[in-house]
Amino acid sequence: MAKFFSCFFMAIALLSSAQLCLCSKSYGGYLYPQFYDRSCPRAQEIVESVVAKAVAKEPRMAASLLRLHFHDCFVKGCDASILLDSSGSISSEKRSNPNRNSARGFEVIDEIKAALEVECPHTVSCADILALAARDSTVLAGGPNWEVPLGRRDSIGNSLSGSNNNIPAPNNTFQTILTKFKLQGLDLVDLVALSGSHTIGNARCVSFRQRLYNQTGNSLPDYTLDQSYAAELRTKCPKSGGDQTLFHLDFVSPTRFDNSYFKNLLAYKGLLSSDQVLVTKSAASLQLVKAYAENNELFFQHFAKSMVKMGNISPLTSFSGEIRKNCRKINHY
Ligand code: HEM
Incomplete structure (x- = not known):
């Protein structure tokens, strides 16, 4: 009897992990486009409107925001580590070779975050803002549209060396x-x-x-x-x-x-x-x-x-990381 039950539970466990695999196949990991549908239904609309305003003011901003998501994802995954300013133990990725005097758009991300904190405090991650802003920028510049899987959380650390080493350089072979x-x-x-x-x-x-x-x-x-x-x-x-x-x-x-x-x-x-x-x-x-x-x-x-x-490179999900209140600092500072 005990053997029957252990087999039964094993079968259930296998079935549910198969379901998880299906979910990860469709959306990539545990991220899914409807993540904020209940907790912050206007999230995507708010991101889009701030990005649209910034790109109308300066068309190049579309490129700069698209690049920020790339430079975020190649360092410890898409976890908004690129947005952290230097402080305490954090030596900002903004100082790395690929980013110094080059990465830009941080004020636009701040503006989006501030608007989202008014609408639904402590809910939408900075990493998801980067992914949405990259998509919206592409569309505004005349490129393709796609549904952005969401639910990333923000890192509580960063990696200056990762930024220097993982992001390809223009003179690399x-x-x-x-x-x-x-x-x-x-x-x-x-x-x-x-x-x-x-x-x-x-x-x-x-x-x-x-x-x-x-x-x-x-x-x-x-x-x-x-x-x-x-x-x-x-x-x-x-x-x-x-x-x-x-x-x-x-x-x-x-x-x-x-x-x-x-x-x-x-x-x-x-x-x-x-x-x-x-x-x-x-x-x-x-x-x-x-x-x-x-x-x-x-x-x-x-x-x-x-x-x-x-956008699905090593995201932090469920209880990992945090939802930053300010994209430039981790919460306990
Ligand atoms: C394949 C390897 C890549 C290399 C070596 C590379 C390198 C560079 C370099 C050197 C710049 C100019 C930086 C400057 O002089 O200030 C640049 C700009 C840019 N990169 Fe890449 N990149 C690569 C891939 C990507 C990818 C995968 C994306 C996005 C998904 C991207 C998006 C951009 C954009 C949009 C700009 C213009 C940014 C602006 O005007 O602010 N790049 N890239």
């Missing part, structure tokens, strides 16, 4: 970049589709200067860069000075989310080395770039799917 994506559970399709984010936004001269000059300071070492495009870039990005000068990542349609980024790559007019290697270093990657350059709809479909996948 194709293999290093792919390895960094694979370490997060993302694959080649995710890498190429998500790099399509560079259809909007800017990069500083310092992020691609090495492509314009060789070690002795003469022009043109990099034959994967169109020569007349390189000459044009050199006029505003000199050998020294002007480090912070901004350039469009997609010179054709810098504020419009479309597939012109991929068309530029095929014409050897990718701004960053990390963009151009997608066509020069791997046949499989080149195939994807060609497919997206020819088929905007395919790019949009893959992009949306990869954003959901990226």
Whole structure:
């Protein structure tokens, strides 16, 4: 009899874990789009309205908010660790190489959080705000829409070294970049589709200067860069000075989310080395770039799917982490 009961309970346990697996398959982990439907029904509307206002004021903000979610997710998962300011034991990720003088949009996240704290205090996580703001920014720039799985909680720590090491650098090799994506559970399709984010936004001269000059300071070492495009870039990005000068990542349609980024790559007019290697270093990657350059709809479909996948990197759920009251600090400070 005892044996019968233990088998019975085992079967029930297996069945319920199978159900959990189904849930994780559909939505990625334990996150689901309806998470705030009861606790904060207007959450998504509020995020959207603040993002829309910010992007109307400055179109580049769409790019900056999209990038914040990426830089958050690659460090300890999508847990809003990037938003913490330095204090006590926390050395802010804002000071890391990929973020310093570059990551932006923090005031917009603060404004969203403040509005949500008025509407439904201590309910909506900063990590979910980043995921929603990234989606809304994409849509506002003309890109695809998708349902954002929700229910992430916020970290009570961060990792400056993780930010320095896990986020790919513009001068990393194709293999290093792919390895960094694979370490997060993302694959080649995710890498190429998500790099399509560079259809909007800017990069500083310092992020691609090495492509314009060789070690002795003469022009043109990099034959994967169109020569007349390189000459044009050199006029505003000199050998020294002007480090912070901004350039469009997609010179054709810098504020419009479309597939012109991929068309530029095929014409050897990718701004960053990390963009151009997608066509020069791997046949499989080149195939994807060609497919997206020819088929905007395919790019949009893959992009949306990869954003959901990226947004599901190691989220904190249920009793892990906390819901910060202020995205810049953990609650007990
Ligand atoms: C594949 C590896 C990637 C590398 C090496 C890379 C590198 C960079 C660099 C160097 C910049 C310019 C920063 C500056 O000069 O201030 C930049 C900008 C940007 N990145 Fe990436 N990135 C990568 C992937 C991604 C992904 C996966 C996303 C989003 C899902 C993304 C979104 C953006 C956006 C939107 C901007 C413009 C930001 C703005 O104008 O404020 N990037 N990226």
